[in-house]
Amino acid sequence: MALFSLFRRKKSFFPEEDTRLIVKAIRQAEKSTSGEVRVFVESRCPWMDAIDRAAELFFRLKMDHTEQRNGVLVYVAMKDRQLAVFGDEGIHQKVGTEYWNKLVAEMLASFNKEDYAKGIAESVIQIGDALHTHFPYDRETDKNELPDDIVFGR
Numbered sequence: 001m002a003l004f005s006l007f008r009r010k011k012s013f014f015p016e017e018d019t020r021l022i023v024k025a026i027r028q029a030e031k032s033t034s035g036e037v038r039v040f041v042e043s044r045c046p047w048m049d050a051i052d053r054a055a056e057l058f059f060r061l062k063m064d065h066t067e068q069r070n071g072v073l074v075y076v077a078m079k080d081r082q083l084a085v086f087g088d089e090g091i092h093q094k095v096g097t098e099y100w101n102k103l104v105a106e107m108l109a110s111f112n113k114e115d116y117a118k119g120i121a122e123s124v125i126q127i128g129d130a131l132h133t134h135f136p137y138d139r140e141t142d143k144n145e146l147p148d149d150i151v152f153g154r
Contacts, residue, residue, distance in 0.1 A: 013041050013078050018117030019150060025121035026148045029128020034135045035070040035091060036146040037127050038063060039120060042153030045077035053077070054086035057151075064088055066145050070135045072127050074107075074120060083107055085123070094134040103127070 014022070022039055029037050038061060045053050054075035058064065063071035069090030076083045085100045085107075092100075103123050110119025 013043075013152065014117050021117050021121050022124065022150055023148055025124040025128075029124050029131070030144065030148065031128075032137045033070075033128060033131035034068055034137060034142045035072065035128070035131030036063065036066050036144075037072050037074070037124055037131070038146055038151065039074045039076070039124065040151045040153060041076045041078060043077065043079045044154070045080045045082045050075060050077060050082035050084040051086065053082075054084040057153075058086045058088070061146070061151065063146060066090075068135055070131060071146065072131070074123060074127070076116070076120065078116070081111070083111070085127070087127075091131060091134060095130050099130065 026037050026039065029035075040054075040057050040061070048056075054073055057075060058071070058073045061073070063073055066088065069088040072085065072087045072091060074083070074085050083104060085103050087095070087100065103126060106126075107119045107123045110116070110122065
C-alpha cells in the first residue's frame with residue numbers, strides 16, 4: 001500500500017479555475033514573443049531567499065536553454081508568503097532589476113488582497129509585454145521551447 005503514495009499527484013495550490021487563468025495568461029503572454037514564461041508554485045521556500053530559490057529552479061527547469069536566453073520564471077512559496085521573478089540574461093539586460101522589483105511589488109499588492117491567481121496572471125501578461133517589446137514573435141522561427149503548465153512543488 002505504501003508504494004501507491006509515491007504516485008500521488010502533486011498538490012495544486014489553486015482551484016482549477018485559477019489554474020486555468022494562469023495557464024491562459026502564460027499562453028497569451030507567449031503568443032507575441034519568442035520569450036518563455038513559467039510559473040513555479042510550492043508551499044515553502046526551503047532554507048534560502050526567494051530569489052535564490054527562483055534561480056535554482058530556473059536552472060533545474062533548464063529555462064536557460066532558450067535560444068535567445070529570454071526565459072522568465074515566476075516563483076511563489078504560498079505558506080512562506082514569498083515570491084520572486086527571475087529572468088534570464090537576455091531579457092534581464094533589456095529590462096533591468098528595477099523592472100523585476102516593480103513587478104514583484106505589484107504581485108504583492110494582489111497577494112495582500114488574497115488574489116493570488118489574478119496577481120500571478122497579471123504579472124505574466126506584463127512579462128509577456130516586456131518580452132514582446134524586446135523579443136517579438138517571428139512566425140518563421142518561433143517555437144514553444146518550454147511547457148506552458150504551472151509547475152507545482154511540495
